[in-house]
Amino acid sequence: xxxxxxxHGLVAAGDSNAVKDAINAICQPHWFFILSNVALFVFLxxxxxxxxxxxxxxxxxxxxxxxxxxxxDPDFLSIIIKADNVPITMxxxxxxxxxxxxFRQSAINDTRMEQGQPLLEAGSDDKVLVWPDLVYTEMIxxxxxxxxxxxxxxxxxxxxxxxxxxxxxxxxxxxPWYFLGLQELLVYFDPWIAGVLLPGLIIVGxxxxxxxxxxxxxxxxxxxxxxxxxxxxxxxxxxxxxxxxIVFGTFLRGPNWNFFGPYEFWDPHRPxxxxxxxxxxxxxxxxxxxxxxxxxxxxxxxxxxxxAPGIALLLGYFLVFPVVLKHTVFRRMAVQLGGIRYGIMVFxxxxxxxxxxxxxxxxxxxxxxxxxxxxxxxxx
Amino acid sequence: MSVxxxxxxxxxxxxxxxxxxxHGVPRDRRxxxxxxxxxxxxxxxxxxxxxSGIRLSFTWxxxxxxxxxxxxxxxxxxxLMFYYRPTVEYAYFDIEGLRAYxxxxxxxxxxxxxxxxxxxxxxxxxxxxxxxxxxxxxxxFNWGVGVILMVLTLLLSFTGYLLPWDQLAMWAITVGSxxxxxxxxxxxxxxxxSLVNIGGVPLVHAGDDARFGxxxxxxxxxxxLLRFYVLHCVFIPVVATILxxxxxxxxxxxxxxxxxx
Numbered sequence: 346x347x348x349x350x351x352x353h354g355l356v357a358a359g360d361s362n363a364v365k366d367a368i369n370a371i372c373q374p375h376w377f378f379i380l381s382n383v384a385l386f387v388f389l390x391x392x393x394x395x396x397x398x399x400x401x402x403x404x405x406x407x408x409x410x411x412x413x414x415x416x417x418d419p420d421f422l423s424i425i426i427k428a429d430n431v432p433i434t435m436x437x438x439x440x441x442x443x444x445x446x447x448f449r450q451s452a453i454n455d456t457r458m459e460q461g462q463p464l465l466e467a468g469s470d471d472k473v474l475v476w477p478d479l480v481y482t483e484m485i486x487x488x489x490x491x492x493x494x495x496x497x498x499x500x501x502x503x504x505x506x507x508x509x510x511x512x513x514x515x516x517x518x519x520x521p522w523y524f525l526g527l528q529e530l531l532v533y534f535d536p537w538i539a540g541v542l543l544p545g546l547i548i549v550g551x552x553x554x555x556x557x558x559x560x561x562x563x564x565x566x567x568x569x570x571x572x573x574x575x576x577x578x579x580x581x582x583x584x585x586x587x588x589x590x591i592v593f594g595t596f597l598r599g600p601n602w603n604f605f606g607p608y609e610f611w612d613p614h615r616p617x618x619x620x621x622x623x624x625x626x627x628x629x630x631x632x633x634x635x636x637x638x639x640x641x642x643x644x645x646x647x648x649x650x651x652x653a654p655g656i657a658l659l660l661g662y663f664l665v666f667p668v669v670l671k672h673t674v675f676r677r678m679a680v681q682l683g684g685i686r687y688g689i690m691v692f693x694x695x696x697x698x699x700x701x702x703x704x705x706x707x708x709x710x711x712x713x714x715x716x717x718x719x720x721x722x723x724x725x
Numbered sequence: 726m727s728v729x730x731x732x733x734x735x736x737x738x739x740x741x742x743x744x745x746x747x748h749g750v751p752r753d754r755r756x757x758x759x760x761x762x763x764x765x766x767x768x769x770x771x772x773x774x775x776x777s778g779i780r781l782s783f784t785w786x787x788x789x790x791x792x793x794x795x796x797x798x799x800x801x802x803x804x805l806m807f808y809y810r811p812t813v814e815y816a817y818f819d820i821e822g823l824r825a826y827x828x829x830x831x832x833x834x835x836x837x838x839x840x841x842x843x844x845x846x847x848x849x850x851x852x853x854x855x856x857x858x859x860x861x862x863x864x865x866f867n868w869g870v871g872v873i874l875m876v877l878t879l880l881l882s883f884t885g886y887l888l889p890w891d892q893l894a895m896w897a898i899t900v901g902s903x904x905x906x907x908x909x910x911x912x913x914x915x916x917x918x919s920l921v922n923i924g925g926v927p928l929v930h931a932g933d934d935a936r937f938g939x940x941x942x943x944x945x946x947x948x949x950l951l952r953f954y955v956l957h958c959v960f961i962p963v964v965a966t967i968l969x970x971x972x973x974x975x976x977x978x979x980x981x982x983x984x985x986x
Binding site: 432439440443446447450451465467468472474475476477478487494501502504505506507508509513521522523524527536537542551555558562566567568572576583722723724 | 751757758760761767770771772773774775776777778779780781782783785786787789790793794797813817820821824831834835836837838839841842844845848849852853856857858859860861862864865868869872873876879882883886889890891892893894895896897899900901903904906907908912914915916917918919920944945946983984985986
């Protein structure tokens with residue numbers, strides 16, 4: 346019946362595929378990424394309004410309705426019912442719910458602090474005994490978790506495909522779902538950055554967080570107002586560059602890692618003509634109007650001469666830009682952090698920022714590499 | 726008093742019960758404190774905690790659930806080891822047999838879905854800790870331990886992904902481990918690896934680079950299966966268990982569940 350409502354509704358709208366086409370269109374990589382960012386920043390700017398329970402309930406219902414109606418589409422359904430993709434649906438709901446719960450309490454706390462009222466977490470001297478107040482909560486959580494896991498295990502079989510065969514590669518070959526964000530970055534970066542450097546920087550950067558966040562406020566209670574920079578940066582990294590990219594890599598990347606809209610058939614023969622150019626082509630050919638240098642120049646190897654513009658660009662980005670930032674947007678923070686901490690913070694921050702920059706360069710200029718020393722596999 | 730009540734009292738007053746639980750029924754402050762203090766599992770906790778700290782909307786219970794799911798993985802994993810041989814000849818058919826012939830053959834489902842749930846739970850735990858600023862002094866070090874534990878969780882999941890030895894497993898691990906080939910200096914397709922040479926003779930080849938170290942071969946084959954099995958069942962769990970102990974101990978030492986200073 347729902348199917349017929351869906352179909353009739355669309356037929357009434359004129360073209361039964363107009364809505365699906367529109368959704369397919371805005372799911373393209375650049376729109377998906379830009380709209381996710383816009384949604385996050387709108388949410389963060391209006392977090393006190395958008396975390397009101399009515400808004401949250403509306404978002405929950407709207408998303409669920411969208412998901413259920415989408416599931417009527419056979420192509421979308423075939424993706425979400427794959428056993429290993431089921432956790433991703435759970436992850437979307439859980440992440441959405443807990444992000445809401447956290448920011449809801451932040452909004453309440455921030456309002457309370459402005460009005461001089463105690464925090465939700467106030468009363469730090471009120472102590473209760475672990476037995477029974479904590480152990481019972483824990484036990485109930487364990488029982489519910491066990492029940493949930495048992496039901497999940499009974500309802501859904503673990504996937505088992507045909508035996509491993511080194512000579513038959515599935516298309517697409519996807520990494521386990523929790524690494525799909527990194528696999529998605531392979532579109533924009535070489536493996537040494539997407540698969541080695543960025544994961545390493547994520548780990549190092551996360552461990553470094555407590556040492557470069559010298560803001561003494563917001564320790565041990567929910568707040569957004571007192572830690573806007575830290576929380577915004579973390580939410581962009583966590584929600585957009587990790588969760589959203591995983592969702593994108595799971596639902597919208599098909600054979601040959603081509604983009605496919607949620608309601609499109611995964612056609613392995615879809616052509617993807619993409620003529621990528623490097624920054625050296627833009628600089629030497631387009632701007633200087635000459636051929637790309639292939640000769641050594643006064644003792645400097647040819648590949649450094651050739652890539653000089655790109656190298657200059659990167660050096661400027663990682664060495665000059667931090668100084669500019671230090672005297673402009675990060676001025677207060679630079680004073681607070683001191684030289685070494687500021688240097689580490691800005692280095693990590695700029696690497697994080699390079700991801701959307703590289704994406705934007707790809708979408709607008711079809712740029713492949715900024716620096717391409719292919720002789721040593723050193724491509725950025 | 727009912728028959729059951731009298732029987733309960735008789736048990737609790739007997740020598741056997743008293744030898745296990747060295748305190749009375751936890752009904753008053755003293756015995757409730759003793760219930761936590763004299764129990765090796767419960768003494769992870771302090772006797773008393775801040776009331777606002779254990780509110781479910783504050784902690785989300787995600788750290789505890791991550792640990793619980795880890796225990797589920799250990800138990801189901803050990804049981805799975807009874808049925809599974811990590812060789813190319815047997816691995817796939819052992820999994821198939823597990824599904825077809827083993828009574829209550831939910832083990833693998835519990836293990837796999839538990840692993841996925843653990844990955845999600847540990848991310849949510851990190852989100853909670855970040856949003857409450859709980860990594861701030863004096864908890865900086867424990868946040869770092871937690872980050873390592875999260876990485877180990879992902880590595881546990883990743884190494885386990887190969888073991889069913891089906892197409893899904895083999896190619897997911899192929900895609901993942903191909904990254905190691907691009908390790909700077911240490912992967913043979915990595916940047917600057919060709920500079921690691923002696924007199925023009927390169928030292929980094931497909932047969933001895935970072936990816937080879939991970940797979941014990943140049944492709945995902947029998948050696949990789951054995952290597953991932955040992956990493957999955959022994960090495961990473963041992964490291965993770967040690968770090969979990971450090972993590973929990975430091976929670977206590979750093980002042981328990983965080984709260985406003």
